[in-house]
Amino acid sequence: MKKLSILLIILGLLTGCSEKGTYIKNTTSQDENSVEKVIMNNEHVKLAKVLLFEDELLAGIRVNTFSRFQKKSIATDIKKKLEKEYPDLKITVSADSKILLETEKLIRKKGEKDYQKKIDKIKSIEKEQT
Numbered sequence: 001m002k003k004l005s006i007l008l009i010i011l012g013l014l015t016g017c018s019e020k021g022t023y024i025k026n027t028t029s030q031d032e033n034s035v036e037k038v039i040m041n042n043e044h045v046k047l048a049k050v051l052l053f054e055d056e057l058l059a060g061i062r063v064n065t066f067s068r069f070q071k072k073s074i075a076t077d078i079k080k081k082l083e084k085e086y087p088d089l090k091i092t093v094s095a096d097s098k099i100l101l102e103t104e105k106l107i108r109k110k111g112e113k114d115y116q117k118k119i120d121k122i123k124s125i126e127k128e129q130t
Helices: 002-017 033-040 065-085 097-108 115-129
Strands: 021-026 045-053 056-063 090-094
Touching: 021 033, 021 097, 033 045, 033 056, 033 065, 045 097, 045 115, 056 065, 056 097, 056 115, 065 090, 090 115, 097 115
Parallel strands: 021 045, 056 090
Antiparallel strands: 045 056
16 A cells, blocks of 8 residues: 555656646737747647737746757747748747746736836846757
8 A cells, every 4th residue: 555655656747747738928918829829839838828918928837857958949940930920029939947937927916017127137048048
């Protein structure tokens, strides 16, 4: 009985770690279905946080463990596909964990008062990484 409970706990932890999904906050009139489709059709992406604000599209992605050495090319590929879908938006896509966390903080923030300033800060962090 003890071994069975330990096995169930380990399985529960492993399934909890395999989080997959796309979280999108859209404050514009743009259609967000294309973003979700582009990101979820990429088999390397495990998690994505996307913010659509005014003329900006900010996306932080987390790639699968075995794809971590290709992070930059995966992010570039997704960016190119999103630029085809949304030619009128300024698009930023990054597979950096810091960008993902900052985007998530921004999405959870209640007011949209300082969004542009925070987006510019996130973009500067992304440029520092390259």
